[in-house]
Amino acid sequence: MVEIIFVIPLLTGVLAFFLPRNIGRSLLVITGAIHLILSGIIWAGKPEPIFPEYFAITPEGMLSLIVISLLFFLISIYTTSYLNISNIRSESVFTGSMLLFLSTMTMVTLSDHIMVMWIAIEATTLASAPLIYTHRSAVSLEATWKYVLICSVGIAMALLGSVLITVAMDMGNVNAPLSFSALSGIARHLDPLWLKTGFVFILVGYGTKMGLAPMHTWLPDAHSEAPSPASALLSGVLLNCAYLGIFKTNKIMHAAGLSDFSGPILMIFGLASIMAAATFILKQTEYKRLLAYSSIENMGIIAFGTGIGGLAAYGAMICLIHHSLIKSSLFLTSGNILMGFGSQLIEQTGNLANRMPRTFIALFSGFAGISGFPPFGIFIGELFILFGAFKAGHYVGATLFMLSLCVIFAGFANNIMKISFNPSEATIRIPESAALIWPQYILLGTSVLLCFWMPETLVQTVLLAVTTVGGGF
Amino acid sequence: MNGPMDTILSLALLSILFSFASSRLPGLIKVLAFQGVVVSIVPLFAGHHLSIGSLVFTLTTxxxxxxxxxxxxxxxxxxxxxAREVEPIVGYHASILAGLLLIVGATWAGHRFDLPVNTNSQLLPPTAISLLGAGMFLLMARRNAIAMVLGYIMMENGIYLVGTTFSMRALHIVEFGILLDxxxxxxxxxxxxxxxxxxFDDVDTARLRTLKE
Known part of the structure; x- marks a missing residue:
């Protein structure tokens, strides 16, 4: 009965297109709550799927699932307030797409069949495109066009990669279901040449969706033009879903004994993304684009860590969880700033510390968290990745990693200081109501909590997930 | 040339060159329609066992x-x-030359792969690779948004060829995926x-240049 968790948002999503706005908003929160409860049940009981050939509960899927549930629930609470203030013309399309987006992302986390995974990731693109186009302006149209075109081409590459894996099965005379778990079991019989080719295509394809450089060009536009709750979902959860596709394929590569091939490629893409973010983050003039580049950086860090394996792979998984928590809180906070100052430009804002003190706390702690300061979890994740990199002897990679992180911190800090303390004459247009603040505080608080105390099941699940890609202590 | 399959595939290769030379959108759409028909019927000649189900699928495609x-x-x-022009970034003559080089390169690369199924076709891997490359080329070398969409479709044609003929496994779900895509x-x-x-009152993607970096 696992499938019910993505069927419910699918149904409510379709329903929301036809409902008046007030009911649509409550539906968003109610579905979020049901989703959270259901994923709690999945964590507690690990029920069997109805279609075991297509869906399975995997450790990495469970981690992504609980993150999606928690984030969506908090974001839906924020959204009800957000929609009261900001004027969105077609609100039913917005709420409906949000719910469909939730449904498709949940499906990604549960997919075990290679093609179902691909279909689910393709569906996330389709469900999220209307969200980016919500404001109906020329720039949002441009962002959506880029998003749809670049991601469709990317996903097409991933489809080709998935097809090539079936060729690898035929070449090796393997008769097994086309699922990640089955293939990991018999990976050594797969034809290595076709498997490698398939992996490269899948990495480029899902990597496009994950925002790895040099296929990241759509990401800053899409994440900055979407309404803030949608940006929070795009950045906090969608990137993880794309990463899941790469992670599971990497699992097959490891089981096939081809980790020498997949690891360095992941590391190169990861470092390229971190360095691309470091280059562009310095000259950003809009705060939402700043956050978007930081997402590219973090996805790079995660790919880099996964590529190294061992301790670093564990660190990458920790970064994945905490990046979702902190980045989504930052995007929600950026929504407050946008509504308060009415502009996305950093120079149009200022003196946030006095003007919007509660938003300022969320922004500043989020900034500290995303830059890798304790007591937030990314600190631990990045530390593990560095240890792992040195332990494995990747000195050049580790040095580049640290240097880029310093540059990104400098660029980020400079702009956050401007927003927080520069003098500003602007009048603040919104009151800082509880629903616009507490979701961010809870997200940041969860990150701090997980830094000091991780429940035993969570630690075990993370370890279980990363051992399959050569990770662990 | 061995049999009908290679004849059909050579038509697909020719359609690539025609599409590179098309300067007007209606022409380009016709070439793509022709290519769509040609590529869809390839599985019928691939020598696989044909069930009613796969026949229906091929016809739908x-x-x-x-x-x-x-x-x-x-x-x-x-x-x-x-506007009916495809607004090239790379000129038509240069495009055709690039197309020829692409086909030569794809032929060279295509013979280096072992295929699991014996299709008796010399041209299958080269055509699939050429279609993929040609689709990418149209995406990059044409500014008109519709020409870019057509490039995307051409790429999908290439993937369809790979998906339906290289392997016989999970055929339907692959076909379904491609169709959905x-x-x-x-x-x-x-x-x-x-x-x-x-x-924007136009579909020249050069107008879509506000968002950079």
Missing amino acids: LVIRGFAIPLCIYMVIKKVSI VLAGVMIMAVMLQNIKQT
Whole structure:
């Protein structure tokens, strides 16, 4: 009965297109709550799927699932307030797409069949495109066009990669279901040449969706033009879903004994993304684009860590969880700033510390968290990745990693200081109501909590997930 | 040349060169429709065992690829009366030369792969690689948004060839996936195109240059 968790948002999503706005908003929160409860049940009981050939509960899927549930629930609470203030013309399309987006992302986390995974990731693109186009302006149209075109081409590459894996099965005379778990079991019989080719295509394809450089060009536009709750979902959860596709394929590569091939490629893409973010983050003039580049950086860090394996792979998984928590809180906070100052430009804002003190706390702690300061979890994740990199002897990679992180911190800090303390004459247009603040505080608080105390099941699940890609202590 | 399959595939290769030389959108759409028909019928000659189910699937693909999608795009350009030029970044002669080089390169690369199924075809891997490359080329070398969509469809044609002939496993779900991809992509792009036209009064993607870096 696992499938019910993505069927419910699918149904409510379709329903929301036809409902008046007030009911649509409550539906968003109610579905979020049901989703959270259901994923709690999945964590507690690990029920069997109805279609075991297509869906399975995997450790990495469970981690992504609980993150999606928690984030969506908090974001839906924020959204009800957000929609009261900001004027969105077609609100039913917005709420409906949000719910469909939730449904498709949940499906990604549960997919075990290679093609179902691909279909689910393709569906996330389709469900999220209307969200980016919500404001109906020329720039949002441009962002959506880029998003749809670049991601469709990317996903097409991933489809080709998935097809090539079936060729690898035929070449090796393997008769097994086309699922990640089955293939990991018999990976050594797969034809290595076709498997490698398939992996490269899948990495480029899902990597496009994950925002790895040099296929990241759509990401800053899409994440900055979407309404803030949608940006929070795009950045906090969608990137993880794309990463899941790469992670599971990497699992097959490891089981096939081809980790020498997949690891360095992941590391190169990861470092390229971190360095691309470091280059562009310095000259950003809009705060939402700043956050978007930081997402590219973090996805790079995660790919880099996964590529190294061992301790670093564990660190990458920790970064994945905490990046979702902190980045989504930052995007929600950026929504407050946008509504308060009415502009996305950093120079149009200022003196946030006095003007919007509660938003300022969320922004500043989020900034500290995303830059890798304790007591937030990314600190631990990045530390593990560095240890792992040195332990494995990747000195050049580790040095580049640290240097880029310093540059990104400098660029980020400079702009956050401007927003927080520069003098500003602007009048603040919104009151800082509880629903616009507490979701961010809870997200940041969860990150701090997980830094000091991780429940035993969570630690075990993370370890279980990363051992399959050569990770662990 | 061995048998009907290579003859059909050579038509697909020719359609690549024609598409590179097309300067006007209606022409390009016709070439793509022709290519869609040609590519859809390839699985019938691949020498696999044909069940009723796969026959129905092939015919559906044929109708969608060869007729429904081209017609849909044609209606869009009629409805929004888009400028008919494809607005090349790379000129037509250079494009054809690039196309020839692509086919030569694909032939060289295609013979280096072992295929699990014996298709008796010399041209299958080269054609699939060429279609993929040619689709990418159109995406990069044409500024007109519709020409880019057509490039995307050409790429999908290449993937269809790989998916239906290289391997016999999970055939239907692969076909289904590809169909979904093309349909969904084209639908959403058609909607987008109408909006681009309304907002910018043009579909030259050079206008979409506000967001950079």
